[in-house]
Each structure stands twice: as structure tokens, then as C-alpha cells.
Amino acid sequence: xxxxxxxxxxxxxxxxxxxxxxxxxxxxxxxxxxxxxxxxxxxxxxxxxxxxxxxxxxxxxxxxxxxxxxxxxxxxxxxxxxxxxxxxxxxxxxxxxxxxxxxxxxxxxxxxxxxxxxxxxxxxxxxxxxxxxxxxxxxxxxxxxxxxxxxxxxxxxxxxxxxxxxxxxxxxxxxxxxxxxxxxxxxxxxxxxxxxxxxxxxxxxxxxxxxxxxxxxxxxxxxxxxxxxxxxxxxxxxxxxxxxxxxxxxxxxxxxxxxxxxxxxxxxxxxxxxxxxxxxxxxxxxxxxxxxxxxxxxxxxxxxxxxxxxxxxxxxxxxxxxxxxxxx
Amino acid sequence: xxxxxxxxxxxxxxxxxxxxxxxxxxxxxxxxxxxxxxxxxxxxxxxxxxxxxxxxxxxxxxxxxxxxxxxxxxxxxxxxxxxxxxxxxxxxxxxxxxxxxxxxxxxxxxxxxxxxxxxxxxxxxxxxxxxxxxxxxxxxxxxxxxxxxxxxxxxxxxxxxxxxxxxxxxxxxxxxxxxxxxxxxxxxxxxxxxxxxxxxxxxxxxxxxxxxxxxxxxxxxxxxxxxxxxxxxxxxxxxxxxxxxxxxxxxxxxxxxxxxxxxxxxxxxxxxxxxxxxxxxxxxxxxxxxxxxxxxxxxxxxxxxxxxxxxxxxxxxxxxxxxxxxxxxxxxxxxxxxxxxxxxxxxxxxxxxxxxxxxxxxxxx
Numbered sequence: 288x289x290x291x292x293x294x295x296x297x298x299x300x301x302x303x304x305x306x307x308x309x310x311x312x313x314x315x316x317x318x319x320x321x322x323x324x325x326x327x328x329x330x331x332x333x334x335x336x337x338x339x340x341x342x343x344x345x346x347x348x349x350x351x352x353x354x355x356x357x358x359x360x361x362x363x364x365x366x367x368x369x370x371x372x373x374x375x376x377x378x379x380x381x382x383x384x385x386x387x388x389x390x391x392x393x394x395x396x397x398x399x400x401x402x403x404x405x406x407x408x409x410x411x412x413x414x415x416x417x418x419x420x421x422x423x424x425x426x427x428x429x430x431x432x433x434x435x436x437x438x439x440x441x442x443x444x445x446x447x448x449x450x451x452x453x454x455x456x457x458x459x460x461x462x463x464x465x466x467x468x469x470x471x472x473x474x475x476x477x478x479x480x481x482x483x484x485x486x487x488x489x490x491x492x493x494x495x496x497x498x499x500x501x502x503x504x505x506x507x508x509x510x511x512x513x514x515x516x517x518x519x520x521x522x523x524x525x526x527x528x529x530x531x532x533x534x535x536x537x538x539x540x541x542x543x544x545x546x547x548x549x550x551x552x553x554x555x556x557x558x559x560x561x562x563x564x565x566x567x568x569x570x571x572x573x574x575x576x577x578x579x580x581x582x583x584x585x586x587x588x589x590x591x592x593x594x595x596x597x598x599x600x601x602x603x604x605x606x607x608x609x610x611x612x613x614x615x
Numbered sequence: 616x617x618x619x620x621x622x623x624x625x626x627x628x629x630x631x632x633x634x635x636x637x638x639x640x641x642x643x644x645x646x647x648x649x650x651x652x653x654x655x656x657x658x659x660x661x662x663x664x665x666x667x668x669x670x671x672x673x674x675x676x677x678x679x680x681x682x683x684x685x686x687x688x689x690x691x692x693x694x695x696x697x698x699x700x701x702x703x704x705x706x707x708x709x710x711x712x713x714x715x716x717x718x719x720x721x722x723x724x725x726x727x728x729x730x731x732x733x734x735x736x737x738x739x740x741x742x743x744x745x746x747x748x749x750x751x752x753x754x755x756x757x758x759x760x761x762x763x764x765x766x767x768x769x770x771x772x773x774x775x776x777x778x779x780x781x782x783x784x785x786x787x788x789x790x791x792x793x794x795x796x797x798x799x800x801x802x803x804x805x806x807x808x809x810x811x812x813x814x815x816x817x818x819x820x821x822x823x824x825x826x827x828x829x830x831x832x833x834x835x836x837x838x839x840x841x842x843x844x845x846x847x848x849x850x851x852x853x854x855x856x857x858x859x860x861x862x863x864x865x866x867x868x869x870x871x872x873x874x875x876x877x878x879x880x881x882x883x884x885x886x887x888x889x890x891x892x893x894x895x896x897x898x899x900x901x902x903x904x905x906x907x908x909x910x911x912x913x914x915x916x917x918x919x920x921x922x923x924x925x926x927x928x929x930x931x932x933x934x935x936x937x938x939x940x941x942x943x944x945x946x947x948x949x950x951x952x953x954x955x956x957x958x959x960x961x962x963x964x965x966x967x968x969x970x971x972x973x974x975x976x977x978x979x980x
Contacts, residue, residue: 429959475875478892507880547883549881
């Protein structure tokens with residue numbers, strides 16, 4: 288059994304008097320114990336909403352979540368709020384993008400780490416703080432004894448993200464969801480945090496869902512990568528396969544449009560034309576069709592199905608990029 | 616492209632220090648943020664100079680100092696043979712038409728209540744170039760065409776455009792005055808990856824068509840390497856390395872550049888799996904109280920017990936055209952000095968304002 292099995296997850300936002308907006312459209316993927324899975328896509332592709340839906344963190348009103356999120360067999364979407372609260376932080380940890388706004392500015396860091404231990408493991412404050420000290424040490428925060436008493440504004444961005452990781456890992460969850468954990472950080476600090484995450488995942492055997500827009504981050508970290516576009520998974524493949532032979536024109540276009548540090552200079556970037564504003568709804572065809580160089584008639588006759596590929600991945604495309612013509 | 620022998624822009628030992636004020640009734644200066652502390656560089660006409668560095672290294676302040684959007688505290692800013700710092704009033708205004716800026720966030724740098732036409736005409740009016748209505752209209756449409764926007768965009772407002780299109784408006788606004796130099800501060804970092812490539816290609820096309828000179832400021836090394844001819848790397852207010860884009864990538868010589876390069880993720884698992892990362896310990900020290908000697912010595916894996924901590928290295932030419940500010944650049948390149956462990960020093964963001972906020976402080980007169 289998979290650790291996490293997301294099946295046909297849809298999130299529809301609806302406000303009175305407005306057309307409903309489908310942010311996540313029948314997304315399915317699974318995470319095996321200890322596996323690192325990437326959700327990649329640009330802003331508006333539904334990657335963050337997917338993670339919030341899994342964690343049950345979407346607001347109660349104004350949206351409709353359907354489908355199944357099975358964590359070790361139990362459907363998280365059907366749990367009572369109290370039961371979900373027990374699992375959050377204990378079974379599933381989460382790290383957000385901006386560490387300053389996800390830490391409470393008026394509570395010392397030590398207490399914020401200890402809180403999780405008190406809530407889920409029934410420790411008393413003194414014992415929890417001792418444990419918190421060790422956690423801060425484990426995530427590489429220098430002088431953890433003193434950091435315990437300090438407030439988030441007193442430490443740097445990279446240290447805050449480390450503190451957040453300490454909180455997320457405090458109860459040794461079996462799944463960790465990281466939503467753009469390094470986007471707010473400088474590259475050298477990003478490298479520190481990614482190395483730390485990789486090391487902790489290896490040591491503790493925690494499964495990780497990595498949500499990011501940065502293909503470079505995915506390339507170094509994820510076992511399996513799901514590429515999202517317009518709320519749907521358009522391509523899923525093992526890491527090496529995806530980068531060596533991207534089949535979906537969107538994935539292919541993305542990889543070709545990023546300037547690479549190690550590429551030959553002076554080559555023109557192959558931009559994907561248009562923008563997400565040009566998307567058509569999936570009911571009318573492939574959302575990517577208006578921007579796609581490989582578009583065929585069938586692309587404008589309803590959404591293409593997500594079909595397994597010969598290499599063990601999945602692909603949603605009528606006219607995929609031929610295997611020969613790929614990124615050099 | 617016009618070939619000139621003398622550089623279009625020359626910065627000599629430019630410093631921008633922001634005072635930190637304190638006190639209830641009387642403002643006392645309690646210290647300085649040394650945002651830019653002695654930078655010399657030159658940009659040839661028709662060339663692209665890329666300035667990279669992490670947040671708080673002073674790269675944006677340097678770009679603004681060049682246009683005198685913040686007043687440099689010291690040093691010379693020479694544009695086309697004249698020292699911009701000595702200009703006043705009308706002559707400053709005339710020079711400013713020739714140097715324009717593109718900002719990072721197109722949404723906050725475009726007035727939401729001005730139509731595109733009004734945004735573009737404003738600059739022309741300020742320089743007395745909008746007298747002939749028909750000619751102005753033609754000029755606006757030509758400019759929009761050059762950045763790939765339809766003429767119908769003129770009557771629209773910024774919120775009606777997507778992020779990539781807004782950045783095109785920002786570029787059009789800079790372009791409409793027909794400048795020679797464009798300073799672009801993080802022109803693509805607010806955009807999605809697929810849109811970034813469009814804007815980068817546009818910037819390159821415009822340069823080829825009009826012979827523009829660019830100073831591109833960015834934190835993304837891959838972007839800078841792609842677009843720039845010469846790259847300068849900044850760390851804590853100073854230039855630590857400068858070389859042609861290819862040289863810098865082929866052989867980064869400053870330890871900081873090496874660490875920076877090795878930290879940039881490459882979208883290729885084969886490369887990622889094999890790479891050796893140079894992980895820097897700790898955070899960027901505060902620019903209010905930069906370390907003595909070499910500013911990087913507190914985090915440098917190659918730091919030596921002598922000279923590094925007490926003598927600030929000058930930017931010197933090590934190989935042809937490759938300038939490095941490191942005492943031991945040759946020894947490190949030859950492998951005679953091995954990297955060692957560095958104990959991270961704790962850096963407090965409240966040591967005098969976070970580095971990102973420096974732009975809001977008042978510059979020294």
C-alpha cells in the first residue's frame with residue numbers, strides 16, 4: 288500500500304455571482320514510504336492548492352474539494368476536524384515558502400517547536416524544550432540553547448527556515464510536504480537548506496512531497512516528478528527519464544526556456560509563446576493547446592487522457608515530443 | 616552596433632553609505648549601512664554588464680547610484696565622458712534621458728491609475744519631446760511594436776495585462792526615450808520561467824537592433840551568464856570578481872563565486888548527481904558592520920590565518936581581463952590551498968536593519 292494515495296482530487300473555488308474556478312482538476316498521484324515526489328509547475332497550476340487540500344488547510348467556505356486523499360488507507364478528506372488535527376504535525380509535516388509569516392512573531396522559537404511535542408506526544412514543557420534544543424541542533428542552528436528563547440525576527444531567513452523544518456520534523460512524521468521551501472532564500476542558503484532536507488529525509492526515512500517551480504531543485508532531489516499545468520497532471524516520470532526525454536511539449540518547452548549555467552552561451556532561449564492567460568478550459572480541449580507547437584486537431588476536442596508511457600510514466604498528450612528530438 | 620574604444624560608463628571607487636538614525640527628538644547618526652563600498656567598473660558601449668550577488672550585497676543600490684536615484688556618498692560616476700555626480704538641474708535632466716531603468720516588479724513600478732499611453736508619454740513630456748501629437752503617437756506605437764505589444768494597449772491600464780506583458784510595458788517606458796544605457800534591476804525574477812525566456816530574448820533583440828548598453832542586475836547566475844558579456848560578482852558592497860561571462864563560468868577564481876556557482880541548481884539530474892557542492896557556512900554578515908579585512912573571510916572555506924582577516928584584498932587582474940579580489944586567488948586556482956571546515960557565525964538581522972530595506976533609508980548628502 289502506498290503511504291499517500293491521491294485519487295481524482297479536485298478543488299473548485301466558487302464565489303457567489305462568479306463562475307466557479309477549477310484550481311485542481313482530478314489530480315492523482317501516490318507517494319511510497321521514503322520516496323521523494325515532486326509537484327512542478329508555474330504559478331496558478333494548482334500545486335500549492337493540492338498540498339493545502341491534502342493537509343485540509345483550505346478555508347471551509349468558498350470551495351469544494353472532491354476525490355480521495357488516502358493516507359495509510361484512511362481518507363483524510365472524510366476525517367473529522369479533530370482527527371485531522373491529530374494527524375497534522377504528527378503524521379504529516381509541512382514546510383511553507385515564507386518562514387517569517389509561518390512562524391508566530393510573538394512566541395519564542397523554542398516554544399513554537401516544543402508546542403508540537405506537547406500537543407502530539409504529551410510531553411511537559413520542560414522535556415519538550417529539551418527535545419526542541421536537540422531538534423534545533425539537528426537542523427544546524429548554531430548555539431541552539433540561546434536560540435530557544437529568541438523570537439523569529441531575531442534570526443535570519445535561512446535560520447527561520449531551519450526552525451520551520453525542526454517544527455515539521457519534531458514528531459518524526461512519515462510524510463513531509465514542502466511548499467517552495469527555498470524560493471524566498473538566496474542561492475547559497477538554498478543550497479544549505481536543500482542539502483539539509485535531503486540529509487534528513489535519508490536519515491529518518493520520511494517521504495517528501497516537494498512543491499516547486501524550479502526544475503533545478505527537482506533535478507537534484509525527487510525520485511518521481513509530476514508536472515502540473517492548468518490544474519492537471521500533464522506528465523509524470525522518473526527523474527532521469529523526465530529530464531533526459533521530456534515528452535509533453537510543455538515540459539519540453541520549460542526545460543528549453545530556462546537559461547542553464549552550464550549551457551553554451553549565446554544560444555537563443557526557446558521561449559514558450561503566450562502566457563497562462565491564453566489557456567482554454569480542459570472541457571474544450573488541452574489547456575496548453577494555444578501555446579503548443581505540437582498542436583493537432585484532436586487537441587481541441589476535449590482533454591486528452593493521462594495514459595501510461597512505455598517508460599513507466601504517464602503522459603497527457605495527443606502529439607508528444609518524439610523521443611529523438613529532446614534537450615541536448 | 617557602435618564600436619567605441621572608451622567605455623560608456625565608468626565607475627571609480629563608488630560608495631553609497633546610508634546613515635542609521637536614532638533618537639526621539641534629535642536624529643543622531645548611530646552608524647552606517649555600507650551598501651556599496653568602493654566599486655570600480657566600466658561598461659563599454661553596446662555591451663551587457665551583468666551584476667550578480669545575493670540579497671543585501673548592494674547590487675541594486677549600485678545600479679540606482681549610477682542613475683543618481685540614490686546619491687553616491689563618494690567616488691566618480693562617469694557617463695559618456697561627464698561625471699554624473701557633478702551635474703545639476705537641466706544638464707542632469709538631459710543626461711538622464713540617455714539612461715533609463717527597468718524595475719523588478721512591473722506591478723508596483725507602474726502607476727495603476729495611469730493608462731499605458733499616459734505612462735509612456737510622461738517621460739517624453741518631462742523631456743519636452745511630446746510637442747508634436749502625431750509624431751508622439753507614432754513613436755508610442757513603434758515602441759510598443761518593438762516590445763511586442765499591440766497598439767490597442769495604449770488605452771489600457773496595467774492591471775489588464777499579465778506579468779510578462781507588464782514587464783514589456785516597463786521596458787517600453789524605458790525605451791521610448793531612446794536611451795543609450797538601460798539599467799535593468801532583476802528584470803525577470805518576478806516572472807514565471809516560461810515568460811522569463813520571452814523577456815530575455817526581447818532584451819537581446821532590442822540590444823541588437825538599437826545598440827543599447829545594458830547593466831543587468833540579477834541574483835540568478837544562469838540568467839546573467841546567458842545575457843551578459845561581462846559579469847561582476849558582488850559580496851557585501853564590494854566587487855569580488857569580474858570576468859567575461861565564459862571565463863567566469865569556466866574558471867571562477869574567487870571562493871565566493873565558486874560557492875555561488877556550485878549552489879545554483881541545474882535542471883539536469885546527471886549534472887546534479889555528480890556535482891560537488893561548496894556549502895557556505897552561516898549567513899551573509901550585516902552590511903552595517905562588515906567583517907574587517909576580506910569581507911568574505913568569515914565564511915570562506917579557503918581562508919588563511921594571515922592577511923585574510925586584516926587586509927582588504929583589492930580587485931586585481933589575475934589573468935587577462937579576469938579580475939579577482941582575493942589574496943590567494945592563484946594558490947587556490949593551482950590547488951595549493953585546500954578548503955577547510957568553517958564554523959558558522961551567527962548573524963542577526965536586527966544588527967541595523969535588514970539589508971533588503973536599505974533602499975528606504977535616507978542617503979547621506
